[in-house]
Amino acid sequence: MTDKPKSSPDSGVSLANMPELVIVTGMSGAGRTEAMHAFEDLGYFCVDNLPASLIGELLSITGLPGQPDEHRRLAVVCDARNRDFFSSLVGELASLKKLGISYRVLFLDAADEKLIARYKSSRRRHPLCADGASIAQGIQRERDLLFSLRESAHHVIDTTAMLPPQLKATIRALFAPGEERSSLSVTVYSFGFKHGAPLDADLVIDVRFLPNPYYDPELRPLTGLDAPVRDFVLYRKETEEFLTCWRALLDCVMPGYVNEGKQQLAIAIGCTGGQHRSVAIAESTADYLRTHGYRVSIAHRDLSLAERSDGSLVANNDAYEKQEGK
Numbered sequence: 001m002t003d004k005p006k007s008s009p010d011s012g013v014s015l016a017n018m019p020e021l022v023i024v025t026g027m028s029g030a031g032r033t034e035a036m037h038a039f040e041d042l043g044y045f046c047v048d049n050l051p052a053s054l055i056g057e058l059l060s061i062t063g064l065p066g067q068p069d070e071h072r073r074l075a076v077v078c079d080a081r082n083r084d085f086f087s088s089l090v091g092e093l094a095s096l097k098k099l100g101i102s103y104r105v106l107f108l109d110a111a112d113e114k115l116i117a118r119y120k121s122s123r124r125r126h127p128l129c130a131d132g133a134s135i136a137q138g139i140q141r142e143r144d145l146l147f148s149l150r151e152s153a154h155h156v157i158d159t160t161a162m163l164p165p166q167l168k169a170t171i172r173a174l175f176a177p178g179e180e181r182s183s184l185s186v187t188v189y190s191f192g193f194k195h196g197a198p199l200d201a202d203l204v205i206d207v208r209f210l211p212n213p214y215y216d217p218e219l220r221p222l223t224g225l226d227a228p229v230r231d232f233v234l235y236r237k238e239t240e241e242f243l244t245c246w247r248a249l250l251d252c253v254m255p256g257y258v259n260e261g262k263q264q265l266a267i268a269i270g271c272t273g274g275q276h277r278s279v280a281i282a283e284s285t286a287d288y289l290r291t292h293g294y295r296v297s298i299a300h301r302d303l304s305l306a307e308r309s310d311g312s313l314v315a316n317n318d319a320y321e322k323q324e325g326k
Contacts, residue, residue, distance in 0.1 A: 019045070019059065019062050019072045019073055019074040020072065020073045020074065020102075021055075021059065021074050021075075021076075021096075021101070021102070021103040021104070022039065022044070022073075022074070022075040022076075022103070022104050022105075022106055022175065023055070023075075023076055023077075023078055023089075023093070023103060023104070023105045023106070024036065024039070024075055024076065024077045024078075024106050024108070025077070025078050025079055025089070025105065025106070025107055025108070025146070025149060025153075026079070026106075026107045026108030026109055026146070026150075027108065027109050027110060027115060027139070027142055027143070027146070028079065028080055028115070028119075028126055028127055028128075028138075028139075028142060029110065029114075029115040029118040029119055029122075029126075030108035030109055030110045030115065030159050031108050031110070031157075031159040031162070031164070031167050032077055032079060032108055034164045034167050034168065035077075035106065035108060035167065035171060036048060036075065036077060037168070038167065038168040038171040038172065038261075039075040039171065039175070041168070041183060041261070041263050042073070042171075042172065042175060042176050042183060043073060044073040044074060044075040045062065045073065045074050045075070046074075046075045046076070046077075047074075047075075047076045047077070048076075048077045049077055049078075049079070050076045050077065050078055051078075052078050052088045052089035052091075052092045053088055053092060055076060055078075055092050055096070056092065056095065056096065058074070058076065059074070059096075059101065062074055079127075080127045080128055080142050080145060080146075089149065090148060090149060090152075093105070104154040104155065104175075105149070105152070105153040105154050105155070106153065106154070106155045106157065106171075106174075107146075107149065107150050107153035107155065107156045107157070108156075108157050108159055109150065109156060109157070109158050109159070110158060110159045110160045111158075111160045112136065112139050112140075114159075114160045115135075115139050116135050116136060116139065119135050120135070126138035126139065126142075127142075128141045128142050128145075155174055157170055157171075164261075165259070165260050165261045168261040169259060169261060172261075183258075183263065183295075184254075184257060184258050184262060184263060184264075184265060184294060184295065185263060185264050185265070185295055185297075186264075186265045186266075186267065186289055186294050186295065186296045186297070187264075187265070187266045187267070187296075187297050187298070187299060188267045188269070188282050188285050188286040188289070188296060188297075188298050188299075189266070189267070189268055189269070189282060189298065189299035189300065189301050190224070190268075190269050190270070190271070190274050190278035190279045190281070190282040190299075190300045190301060190302070190303070191268055191269070191270045191274045191278060191301040191302050192270065192271060192272060192273040192274025192275065192278070192301075192302040192305070192306075193206070193208070193270050193271070193272060194272055194273055195273075195274060195301075195302045195305060197270075198266075198268040198270070198301070200266050201266045201267065201268035202265050202266050202267065203253075203265075203266075203267045203268070204268045204269075204270065205246065205267070205268070205269045205270070205281075206270050206271075207242070207269060207270065207271050207277045207278055207281050208270070208271050208272055208277070209238075210233065210236070210238055210239055210242065210271075210277050210281075211232075211233075211236060211238065212271075212272070212276065212277065213229050213232045213233065213276040213277070214272070214273070214275070214276060216232070219232060219276070222276075223275050223276065223279055223303060223306060224275065224276050224277065224278065224279025224280035224281075224282075224283065224300075225279060225283070225300075225303075229276050229279075229280060230280045230283070233276065233277050233280040233281065234280055234281075234284060239281075243281075243284065246285070247288055250285075250288070250289065251292075254289070254292070254294065267285065269281050269282045269285065273302065273305075273306055274300065274301060274302030274303060274305070274306065275302070275303060275306035279300050279303060282298060282300065283298065286298040
């Protein structure tokens with residue numbers, strides 16, 4: 001006999017459907033905004049400045065069947081901006097624990113002098129200085145208010161000496177270990193220089209120095225997606241030497257983009273018309289990056305503009321869009 005899934009007594013929602021919950025709190029000025037950006041990049045559904053009393057209701061809503069996949073991970077910020085509600089956070093967490101709902105509390109902290117410097121730099125008022133108190137007094141009030149929460153937090157991050165990319169990297173290591181490479185969305189696309197240089201690429205590689213299948217009458221009407229052209233381009237001494245160097249460059253720069261916290265990367269590979277060489281090299285590049293754990297999509301920007309020997313288009317727009325979404 002199997003046990004029945006537990007449910008919230010208020011909503012009847014099965015605890016099995018409850019999303020993963022992270023509660024982000026801590027000192028004002030310690031980096032909560034950057035932390036939320038990090039969680040958004042990790043695919044969390046994020047809610048800022050949420051009154052503690054609404055956490056249970058939010059969980060009930062996001063735990064309902066049929067909710068989007070991104071609601072399976074939830075990060076909420078509860079802080080001193082809602083001072084009247086903040087005192088109830090400890091009690092709300094106790095209620096969640098009693099119901100068997102798991103959660104993790106991330107507490108962000110920093111040295112007082114660093115918090116003061118950040119507030120002076122931002123020219124914003126500390127949330128606990130509404131009565132005219134100094135920034136230092138507001139920070140002390142907040143420390144007193146959050147003392148017990150800091151002591152019970154699952155994770156405490158001191159951001160005193162951290163830059164935003166370092167904070168994001170720390171959060172990724174805590175909440176998405178092993179997912180660093182997959183968090184970077186890479187688009188590899190081919191293009192033809194005669195149709196215009198790319199405007200949105202982070203890396204641009206010109207492969208017009210490679211032998212051109214266009215001058216072979218049998219290969220001219222084909223594309224880099226066809227085996228004869230692919231073999232012509234890839235299995236040549238010139239290309240093999242290039243790919244060795246190109247992949248070594250990718251091995252060098254890709255981890256740097258990941259460590260920097262970059263979320264989107266566009267790699268453009270160009271030849272004359274965007275039909276043969278660039279298409280084959282783009283496909284090879286995408287395959288190489290996928291085998292190294294990166295999340296890659298591929299597109300061929302100008303393939304629909306390529307012409308056959310009879311003057312007709314190689315592919316119509318529908319075919320191009322299908323390839324773009326590959």
